[in-house]
Amino acid sequence: MANTPQSKKRARQNERRYAVNKARRSRIRTFLRNVEEAIASGEQEAAIAALRAAQPELMRGVSKGILHKNTASRKMSRLSSRVKALSA
Template identity: 55%
Template structure:
């Protein structure tokens, strides 16, 4: 357990930041899940709309260090590829 005043404050700051990061990561995962569900349902319009909502959240998480920049780019790329493939499958 922290003994000094500064260490106690650091523990409080870390707890606050951890909670914020957990919420942001959860929101990002929720948006990714919505894209996946729309893809699974075969609804391209909903998938495109969900991807449009998910992309800024994923990249914002990367900018804030919640996920790695390359991992975020990979997620966006793979989701976009899946959504795009839905369009070519229908045509």
């Protein structure tokens, strides 16, 4: 349990930061799920649009410290290759 004023403040800050990060992570997952659903439906135009919307969200997650840079790049690469395969 936090006893000193500094540790109490840090606990409050951690709670706020946790809530913000949780919301950001959830938002990123929603965008990724939209891409997955578009790929599953087989509609390439919808998948391309969903991927274009998801890319800035992933990069925003990197800049905010929620995702590692390579993780976001890997996710984008794998999704884009799956979207590209829809045309074949």
